[in-house]
Amino acid sequence: MPEQKALYLTEKFGAFSMGTAPIYKPGPEEVLVRVEAAGLNPADWIVQSYGVIVEEYPVILGIDIAGTIVGLGEGVTRFKKGDRILTGGKIGQSDHGGFQQYMLAYDFATAKIPDEMSFDEAATLTVALCAAMVALYHDGVDAIGGTCGLTLPWEGRGRGKYQGEPVLVLGGAGSVGQAAIQLLKLSGFSPIITTSSLQNADWLKQLGATHIIDRKLPSEAIGAEIRRITSKSFTTVFDAAGLPETQNFGYDLLASGGTMAAVRPDAVQPEKKVEDKKSFFMFGGVSLPQNRKLGTSFFSKLTEMLERGDIKPNRIEVVPNGLEGIVPALGKLKAGVSCVKLVAHPQETV
Ligand SMILES: NC(=O)c1ccc[n+]([C@@H]2O[C@H](COP(=O)([O-])OP(=O)(O)OC[C@H]3O[C@@H](n4cnc5c(N)ncnc54)[C@H](OP(=O)(O)O)[C@@H]3O)[C@@H](O)[C@H]2O)c1
Known part of the structure; x- marks a missing residue:
């Protein structure tokens, strides 16, 4: 052999x-x-x-x-x-x-x-896209952890659907953060606010982030920057850093009915949790049976998205x-x- x-x-x-x-x-x-x-x-x-x-x-x-x-x-x-x-x-x-x-x-x-x-x-x-995709767009049937339940931007009229809605990506400079920013851009969210070291700001703007806030600022200062950008609270927060401090920060900014996806196990303080704000730890493994339907749809359109430069x-x-x-x-x-x-x-x- x-x-x-x-x-x-x-x-x-x-x-x-x-x-x-x-x-x-x-x-x-x-x-x-x-x-x-x-x-x-x-x-x-x-x-x-x-x-x-x-x-x-x-x-x-x-x-x-x-x-x-x-x-x-x-x-x-x-x-x-x-x-x-x-x-x-x-x-x-x-x-x-x-x-x-x-x-x-x-x-x-x-x-x-x-x-x-x-x-x-x-x-x-692949891994970064699958993690972000499963967390943002899974239809919820047998979803592991949870889902933000957004409409697929690569099928039907889903592209641009969330125009005018703000979204927050904590830790945008990581591979998963970059993937989330690009998918959320396809979904039409605006502004797309992210936290990152500032040397990565130009690159993240090329990917679709509209505002980059220095992730090393104290959380009160990050919060104040966000409030200057939008007065709306967020129906979707994506925590691509997944640290206890970023998860708790993101959860506080969720609107009633909003959902936060995190890349690491849920670390939102139990006393903070309320019924109408969801947070979950996603598992992006696309080969899992629960993720296969979504993965099949995504991979069938991925080549086109790469050719168009939708995903870099x-x-x-x-x-x-x-x-x-x-x-x-x-x-x-x-x-x-x-x-x-x-x-x-x-x-x-x-
Ligand atoms: N659950 C899943 O399915 C799944 C799938 C993939 C990855 N993950 C997990 O997701 C996490 C990220 O993975 P990755 O591949 O994206 O990692 P990565 O590319 O190595 O992430 C590095 C980035 O993390 C950023 N960062 C570190 N601490 C931060 C903080 N406090 N606030 C904001 N940004 C911070 C850094 O930002 P700056 O450069 O701006 O300093 C750096 O660019 C890992 O914990 C990984 O295990 C989970």
Whole structure:
């Protein structure tokens, strides 16, 4: 059986170690992908440091992937061999992990990338977009955590529907924050107010944010800035930082009937919670059955959105030394990056 190089997390709280894995055979509705670029996500170091999410070890992680289709399972009609695509991995399932040279992916959660988009750029997008998309647009049926329940902007007349409604994105400079800003722009929200380090302001304006407030200001000063921009309270708040302080801050600004989505477990103080203001922790895994219908719709339109420039990739920093380079790069990600995605090249593994 042909083999490939793979990066394993050997055990719970364990170390990463290079090894080999078989080159998989795609099953029904799966594609085999030659991984050209694998984006790094906080989840990759969170699994190692906190021993959460994954139960079976050794495991191959990696959930943000761009590459070339080299094999097609039964029933796959949207793709052919040689297509350049982006897709997501399934955390905890090694054959669907991106930290190896070849992986399996679900065809419904895969989209072609435009000719002018690099693999590196494409590898910045899937996880962030799915997290934001599921939180903002899930129809609510079996939704994990909750949903803001907004109308899809990529279908029917959903685009621009929320014109004139303000929205707040806390932590806009992260990958997920950038994705949320761009989707909310498609939905028509205005103003789109975000908090970020100010060196990222120009970039976030290019993505659609209308107002950038220095995230390092005291919360009272951030609140005062927001009040200067709009006197309306928010029906939708997206907390892409997910820290206890950002969640509690965002919750206070919600209108009656409003909803706040957060990227980390709900940390709103229980005494603050009221019946008519919702907050929830989203789980953006698009391969989960509950998210599949939405994911199918989104990935079927994603290529067009990328071609039109509706969705732009994050800025990239390439990690040297192929798969082995991922280990120190995860340390760097854990220490904190600003407005950039770290991207590894599994094919460059020596
Ligand atoms: N639940 C899910 O499905 C899901 C999916 C993906 C990610 N996540 C989680 O979402 C979080 C963000 O992920 P990511 O990929 O976007 O991370 P990232 O790109 O590494 O985020 C880095 C950004 O966080 C910003 N930041 C840090 N502290 C902040 C604060 N107090 N206020 C505002 N911004 C702050 C920084 O902003 P500046 O550069 O402006 O300083 C930086 O740009 C992580 O905790 C991740 O685990 C959850």
